[in-house]
Amino acid sequence: MRASRWRMKLFTGNANPCLANDIAKYLGIPVGDALVSTFSDGEISCAINESVRGVDVFVVQPTCAPVNDNLMELLIMIDAFRRASAARINAVIPYYGYGRQDRKTRARDPITAKLVSNLLVEAGAQRVVAIDLHANQIQGFFDIPVDHLLGVPTLAEYFKRKVGKDCVVLSPDVGGVTRARDLAAKLDSALAIIDKRRPEPNVSEVMNVIGDVVGKSVIIVDDIIDTAGTLVSAAKVMVEKGAKEVYGCCTHPVFSGPALERLSASPLKEVVVTNTIPIPQAKEIPKIKILSVAPLIGEAILRIHEDLSVSKLFEL
Secondary structure, three states: OOOOOEEEEEEOOOOOOOHHHHHHHHHHHOOEEEEEEOOOEEEOOEEEOOOOOOOEEEOOOOOOHHHHHHHHHHHHHHHHHOOOOOOOOEEEOOOOOOOOOOOOOOOOOOOOOOHHHHHHHHHOOOOOEEEEOOOOHHHHHHOOEEEEEOHHHHHEEEEEHHOOEEEEEEEOHHHHHHHHHHHHHHHHEEEEEEEEEEEOEEEEEEEEEOOOOOOOOOEEEEEEEEHHHHHHHHHHHHHHHOEEEEEEEEEEOOOOOOOOHHHHOOOOOOEEEEOOOOOHHHHOOOEEEEEEOHHHHHOOOOOOOOOOOOOHHHHH
């Protein structure tokens, strides 16, 4: 590889240090020495304990729960690196919180995905690396380069070994058809779609199933599993329609509210997720299988640092 004009250092906040350590191992470098803590009143304190002058800095920090704390940690760390004369500051955000509010659906709605992008740029971020943004158009909310990585290749490699080609990939809604089609193409399998209506947030109603699932292994794919209502409802419908077995998968395991109880009681054989968001040991129920995205992010970081094409990763 061509030598970069800058040195590279990797840092992390408190959101997902295990993922940052795995990425650092892939890169063959240590995690940078930084301490992010709080004052007695709850304000966030950041201490960068090594020089970053002239360095290509990568900050790994998904903005998952507690979302506001992790977002503020990221912003404060970026500000600290900017004031310490880092050559380039790359915000690596495996899970982009506040991304679900990406447009106005009713009068007086906020667009938080754009607000957060403004905050990151104003803090001093010069590039963003994210995985499976809730909507592709969020890339356009930034006035800096965005490398949008995909979780589908990681999921596809697992399911190739697990179920082979005799399966159907199901999109739980019309908005997720592109993702489901990508997974189906990588598995060389058929595609099915659920046409549903959502009367209010976190409440979904299944309407119609497009595609044949009788006697098939069905893989339901989504970007996020939040309360698991959509996934579990879709799994029940698949069983009613004659599916042999049903799997669920997603990139971002938010798992809020009654998600774990619903998944445990569901007909799903397995729920495959990635580690963009850390899952506490107490939430690791037997049905959950966690895949690592550290190699994906690590390879993207190497390519960014060496000024090589990141799009090559999409072809894997």
